[in-house]
Amino acid sequence: MILSVVVISYNTKELTKQTLQSIFDKKIYNYTYEVIVVDNASTDGSIEMLKKEFPQVKLILSDKNLGFSKGNNLAIKQSQGQYILLLNSDTVIIDDCLEKSIRYMEKHKSVGALGCKVLLSNGELDHACKRGFPTPEASLYYMLKMDKLFPESTKFGQYTLNYLSQDEINEVDSVTGAFMMVRREAFDQVGLLDEDFFMYGEDIDWCYRIKTAGWKIIYFPESKIIHYKGGSSKKKRWKVMYEFHRAMYLFYHKHYAKKYNFAITLAVYLGISIKLALSLIINVGRRRE
Numbered sequence: 001m002i003l004s005v006v007v008i009s010y011n012t013k014e015l016t017k018q019t020l021q022s023i024f025d026k027k028i029y030n031y032t033y034e035v036i037v038v039d040n041a042s043t044d045g046s047i048e049m050l051k052k053e054f055p056q057v058k059l060i061l062s063d064k065n066l067g068f069s070k071g072n073n074l075a076i077k078q079s080q081g082q083y084i085l086l087l088n089s090d091t092v093i094i095d096d097c098l099e100k101s102i103r104y105m106e107k108h109k110s111v112g113a114l115g116c117k118v119l120l121s122n123g124e125l126d127h128a129c130k131r132g133f134p135t136p137e138a139s140l141y142y143m144l145k146m147d148k149l150f151p152e153s154t155k156f157g158q159y160t161l162n163y164l165s166q167d168e169i170n171e172v173d174s175v176t177g178a179f180m181m182v183r184r185e186a187f188d189q190v191g192l193l194d195e196d197f198f199m200y201g202e203d204i205d206w207c208y209r210i211k212t213a214g215w216k217i218i219y220f221p222e223s224k225i226i227h228y229k230g231g232s233s234k235k236k237r238w239k240v241m242y243e244f245h246r247a248m249y250l251f252y253h254k255h256y257a258k259k260y261n262f263a264i265t266l267a268v269y270l271g272i273s274i275k276l277a278l279s280l281i282i283n284v285g286r287r288r289e
Contacts, residue, residue, distance in 0.1 A: 002031035004081030036075040067198035088178040112186030112215025115175020116223035130219040177203030201247025245276040
């Protein structure tokens with residue numbers, strides 16, 4: 001088995017159908033593959049649709065919403081491919097995306113994880129597809145929007161990597177879990193996704209561990225997908241905001257807290273708390289409009 005495609009489904013019936021069709025509509029691949037779908041207790045008819053229209057899929061049913069990490073881990077434990085692809089249920093594979101990605105990793109044995117060019121539905125780049133690690137310095141410049149004021153600056157663009165062309169292959173720190181192809185040997189070395197992360201941060205945490213283990217993380221724009229962002233997360237804004245900011249705390253606490261002094265750590269935690277509070281206030285204001 002060359003490739004294991006892992007998709008998490010949660011009340012995204014039509015989007016999940018679209019994602020799977022983009023895989024299966026191409027009838028002939030030059031490699032063996034499997035598609036594993038984990039359904040996180042959908043109530044919108046997703047399970048019935050999957051059973052009826054995609055019987056070739058290996059379907060794992062959960063009786064509750066396990067989140068992204070736990071859901072993916074269920075599938076990864078059963079996967080057999082030399083490469084494991086995390087693929088969001090709100091994406092569409094474009095052309096020969098999978099073949100190109102596999103060919104690149106076959107030729108470059110030092111690559112532990114690869115991400116493609118991710119386009120939003122409006123045609124713009126989803127900047128999460130190529131990122132630096134969110135160190136305190138990088139995060140500060142990002143929050144102050146210094147990367148937008150000085151888009152060519154390597155210093156101010158440490159997190160967004162704006163200075164890197166979106167059309168050129170580059171080694172980066174992190175790619176997005178919407179499309180992340182991981183080499184089996186790298187996975188065997190670093191293990192499963194960290195289940196402390198519910199729906200954000202697990203991808204950058206996995207990349208951090210893979211890179212720390214000595215593997216390269218590659219942004220590969222010759223492969224492309226469309227990401228209809230936020231398919232299942234739009235339904236629970238409060239939960240989404242909380243988990244987004246909790247992921248910031250978890251990542252910093254896990255990888256950076258021991259590397260920085262107390263003052264910097266306190267400033268980071270306060271910054272995350274203030275950012276969460278402001279996000280909640282802004283969201284309340286929008287709901288009242």
